[in-house]
Amino acid sequence: MTVGPQIEFGSIIGSQRACPCVLVLDTSGSMQGAKIDELNSGLQILKSKLMEDTQARNSIEIAIVTFGHGGVQLVQDFVPVRDFQPPVLQANEATPMGEAMHVALNIVRHRKATHRQEGRDYYRPWIFLITDGEPTDPQHVWQDAARASIEEQNKKGALVYCVAVGDDANLEVLARFSNAKPQRLQGTEFRKLFQWLSSSVSTIARARAGEQTALPPVDGWARVEV
Amino acid sequence: MGWKVFASSVIGTGHVREGTKCQDKHRFRIGPGPNLVVAVADGAGSSQFADIGAEMVALHSSFLLQRDLANGEAPGCAVLQRAFTASRENLLALNDGLRLRPGYERMELGHLACTLILLAVSKDTLAIAQVGDGTVVAQRPGGHLERFSNPRTSEYVNETVFVTSENYLEAFTFRSLPCEGLGAFAIMTDGLESLAINYRTREPERAFFDPLFEFARTASADDAFLQHLLDREEINERTNDDKTLVIATRT
Numbered sequence: 001m002t003v004g005p006q007i008e009f010g011s012i013i014g015s016q017r018a019c020p021c022v023l024v025l026d027t028s029g030s031m032q033g034a035k036i037d038e039l040n041s042g043l044q045i046l047k048s049k050l051m052e053d054t055q056a057r058n059s060i061e062i063a064i065v066t067f068g069h070g071g072v073q074l075v076q077d078f079v080p081v082r083d084f085q086p087p088v089l090q091a092n093e094a095t096p097m098g099e100a101m102h103v104a105l106n107i108v109r110h111r112k113a114t115h116r117q118e119g120r121d122y123y124r125p126w127i128f129l130i131t132d133g134e135p136t137d138p139q140h141v142w143q144d145a146a147r148a149s150i151e152e153q154n155k156k157g158a159l160v161y162c163v164a165v166g167d168d169a170n171l172e173v174l175a176r177f178s179n180a181k182p183q184r185l186q187g188t189e190f191r192k193l194f195q196w197l198s199s200s201v202s203t204i205a206r207a208r209a210g211e212q213t214a215l216p217p218v219d220g221w222a223r224v225e226v
Numbered sequence: 227m228g229w230k231v232f233a234s235s236v237i238g239t240g241h242v243r244e245g246t247k248c249q250d251k252h253r254f255r256i257g258p259g260p261n262l263v264v265a266v267a268d269g270a271g272s273s274q275f276a277d278i279g280a281e282m283v284a285l286h287s288s289f290l291l292q293r294d295l296a297n298g299e300a301p302g303c304a305v306l307q308r309a310f311t312a313s314r315e316n317l318l319a320l321n322d323g324l325r326l327r328p329g330y331e332r333m334e335l336g337h338l339a340c341t342l343i344l345l346a347v348s349k350d351t352l353a354i355a356q357v358g359d360g361t362v363v364a365q366r367p368g369g370h371l372e373r374f375s376n377p378r379t380s381e382y383v384n385e386t387v388f389v390t391s392e393n394y395l396e397a398f399t400f401r402s403l404p405c406e407g408l409g410a411f412a413i414m415t416d417g418l419e420s421l422a423i424n425y426r427t428r429e430p431e432r433a434f435f436d437p438l439f440e441f442a443r444t445a446s447a448d449d450a451f452l453q454h455l456l457d458r459e460e461i462n463e464r465t466n467d468d469k470t471l472v473i474a475t476r477t
Binding site: 003004005006007008009011012013014015016017053054055056057058112119120121122123124156202203 | 239240243244271272381382383384385419420421422423424425426428431433434437438440441442446451454455458459460461462463464465466467
């Protein structure tokens, strides 16, 4: 045993940094069956992968907004990874994607304000939008949400990534929500998607200004469009 | 009266997992006489050659500053700034040179991005110059711990200015204080701040620094102790980034 300074780590408050991360998940009728089951097990994987990374465990905070079953729901407000209990989501009803993105952008702004008030340091928040369809809210609602999403990214308020599930997801619509190119999931590879998501958010502490879009390769789960 | 110095840069657990290199680098140079120079550079996350940039800047700036002090210059703002500018020009030259090599035509200065803290101690003055994040903590008379770091330039904790940035001189800060009564000081990169700085008070954590400085003064303190400390689970729980700590105590 090496002799060293006797530091009581437990008594150190320090300045643990927060990394807010919102999952905006499609729970509409078309997600019924294998898709919603795979999505639910993907959420379990996300939790276990993030728990493996000691810093991610302490810095990442997860929120979940769903659209479909029960309309738009804040299923989970921001919670540290270690306290995150993956929900079991059900799928039915329509696809109010625009309204869900409005909610996601709002909770992100609110979360940052809370951190600022408390003097906590934080990283740029992430929003992941995952859907197998296209918005069913009135056109002006989703278009307004898409504009707000792009504006938020342009002023560096948040990073937004979109993932399409299956062939019915409308990539052109998704592209209007994000400055990054939307990706299409291979089959129902939610497990690999959430593994990727876990390693992406875990890199954040080492990312630096202007290079935060340098994410790990998506080839484990994204389909190459031909 | 001189200084006993311990220094270590330890790779972050995140970098180990991804197979990337440690991008934190440091150099310290003792003497002549009571002089001491320390350079700490934190290479930028995914900048491809940030480890090289950090190494070059730490090496070069500390060399120039030691030479200037040895030539009788006082550690003033202009002298430290000159070392910054010269080590940046050195990176520019390296970048230009590399671009001539096949395969490196698209090399940019930003690929070598790093922060730099340059610290000089003479007989009567401690001087700190800095571009980017990272912190210096000084143990002042009466054991009071004082923190020196740059004001945040961005809303987000991991966004900072680099020596390679166009506007690096706008972000350049210089501070100096008398050596009298100065018992010890520490320099750390951003990776350690989540442990060493209390977010509410913005003050250094006494529970971290007091035992650290105390131990560094004992005969048990050897070259390996800092590395062991920086590898501890309690630290990796707070950061998966590279972490550098340099400690100097009076002898």
